[in-house]
Amino acid sequence: MNIRRHRAILLAYLGMIILLLLTSVVAPGFLSATHLRSTAVLAAFIGIVALGQTFVIIGGGIDLSVPWVLNSAAVLMTLLANSQDAPLLWIVPMLLAAGALVGMINGLGVAIFGVPPIIMTLAVNVILQGGILVYTGGAPTSTAPKAIQFLAVGRIAGFPVVLILWIVLAAFATILLSKTAFGRHLYAVGTSATVAEFSGVPTLRTTVLAYTLSGFTAALAGMLLTGYTAQAYLGMGDPYLFTSIAAVAIGGASILGGTGHYIGTIAGALVLTILTGLLPALNLSSGALLIVYGVVILVTVSLASEALSSLFAALPRFGRQRGPAA
């Protein structure tokens, strides 16, 4: 591990620790095991959505379709399962595949048809939203099956199941980013798609795979969240648009692509969750929470861009890098 290059990630963890200490001062009892555990569980949902988002952002894109991929998976699962556990055996894999498929469509739109990622994923998000509204007529759905509730709130030997799931996913993401050709290709594509193409990197496959993964994790998070709240409802995915991107940015990734790591995103998810828990303790409203969220993002991203500009200064001619030739 090269410390200098992972400074942004270390900073994210440092920020998290400071925030924790701060919180324990204003709200004693915050550092209790119970509270830490529930904080970690809440962070897991953000962390899982942000997993796919991390890959997409490292690859130089962004996925704005996560809210309604998440929401669609949640609503469809409760509708199809009708509170029964048995159908989950085919419903869960099917919805995960459907989420991945939506992601793949995002990726193909971006990589083959050259649709800007913001437009492509935003359009898909709205289409899904409309589809679900048409399908459900806006009516509430039945409660989540017990098995899903177990995954979201259950414990194995006192340890939350969803955390185990998160740890497994985090290990998987870390290996994918650090130890595979796909990960190396992803960083290259995010740094310069042109250079990657000239180097024989399968840029199309790499981009599509990143979006596919994001669709997959959003759908997974949607089902788990349904288990947590015991019910799916319209709009439940909306907060995850901002938090998934914020977690990646706080975790040290450049929003322009090419840098960052899921290890950083984990810290980002935790920071956001701690903030969410801290503000009610300070008697701040949810409106104030949003304001703080926004400020935190601005500060972290501008710090990151400062790091970026110092890099530009170190490379006299770097700033003149043009885009790929037409």
Place this chain on the structure above:
Amino acid sequence: MTELLNATAITKRYGGITALSRADFSARAGEVHALLGENGAGKSTFIQILAGAVRPDGGTVTLAGSPYRPRDPQEAQRSGIAPVFQELSLVPDLTVEENIWFRHEPLSAVRTVRARAMREATLELFARHRFPSIRPDQELRRLTLAERQVIEIAKALSRDPKVLILDEATSALGPQETEWLLGLARGLADAGSLVIYISHRLGEVREIADRITVFRNGATVAAYDTQAVDDETIITDMLGRRMDRLYPERKKTSTDTVALGLRGFGVDHRLSDIDLDLREGEVLGVAGMQGHGQRELFQALFGIGGSRGTVDVWGKPKTIRSPRQALTGRDGLALVPEDRRNHGLLLAKSVRENLTLSVIQRFTRFGITDPRREGALVDEMIATLKIKTGTPEQLAGTLSGGNQQKVIFGKMLLTEARILLLYDPTRGIDVGTKGEIFQLMRDLAAKGYAILFYSSDLAELVHVADRVAVLRNGRLAAILEGEQNSERQILRAAMLETRAA
């Protein structure tokens, strides 16, 4: 007739590099004056000074007898000097007429653009100079490169300049438009303007220029009346005598095995009918003036952009539609691209990541990369090529130009491709590293690699390549070998058009 434009002892330095050391230039109203010189002779710097884009360090320029020192391009335009550069300055999203009248549109009392007046002025301008028919309301992005060049000329003419500077303006044009432009330049001169004409095509220069000034290494070496000088003298002036060092000994290492065989190879209208055999152990040079098809040749062989014709690689037909299809290990082709910073290197990534980017499979087992095997490949390349980097983790963007180029070479060699496409690999690189790169090329050839080598510096082709294929107007003009492989013969083949009557 008196001199309209007079430049004496112009000097310009960029850091340690002298672009102009003693440039003199003198031209009259009513003539076409050609400015000739090799790439890097200082022509571009000189016209940029005239255009107000660059300020000279020393020397004086007078325009119609009074001192001329433009502070910026706008002031130069107001003084009546209109340049048409090779790099186009048009806005793709605007229409043809909006581009032509950009920043001097006909305005109404409330400073809105008078569309009808602009249309009339455009049509009048087109008619006056017999422009090829282009619709004034077309968006520029829909035009071909040649049409854009024509609009660039229209834009310059819209200001009724006293001095029109054409810098390689015909390089993007087809034969018909070229004919038109030559007529236009002649006509403007006859009507009393000065046209400064820069071109690598001696035929064109002969056709329209009254006088010729030759630059070499930033200084004026000669000025002639066109009638009074022959092509040989001009070429000798352009070349001068140069020292031959830094070139390795050249031993013939080529075999009869054809590594890369092209038949009827072409790229749209820019490259046609190329039949070429690159042999095992050979360094085959490619020469040509800027824009005569060499870039298209290299890019198409590497799978960038479409192509037609057949490509045989080590005796087998091969379809290459992407760099990925070119980089197929030992039977593949690898490219050192022209644009190091935008095509060759991830500047913000480490030397290690750059070196191994194309060969991650070589150190991946069961889907997992092995850092030790990667490190071994990286260390080997750094040692072989003597890449000067602190550690393999140093960012590629922080290396010197020469070392960056070595990283690209290393990346290419790691792919194990035995056909190498080197596009101007020594451009902007210090002399020492140049020498190392030439030595490396000959060593690789001796090991059985086949190397296609383009250079904008003719001397490199003469001294490093076994044979040189010269391109002109997208066609193979000559293949020079042995005694014939000289700068003089290359220039002759590249410049002297044998135009059918």
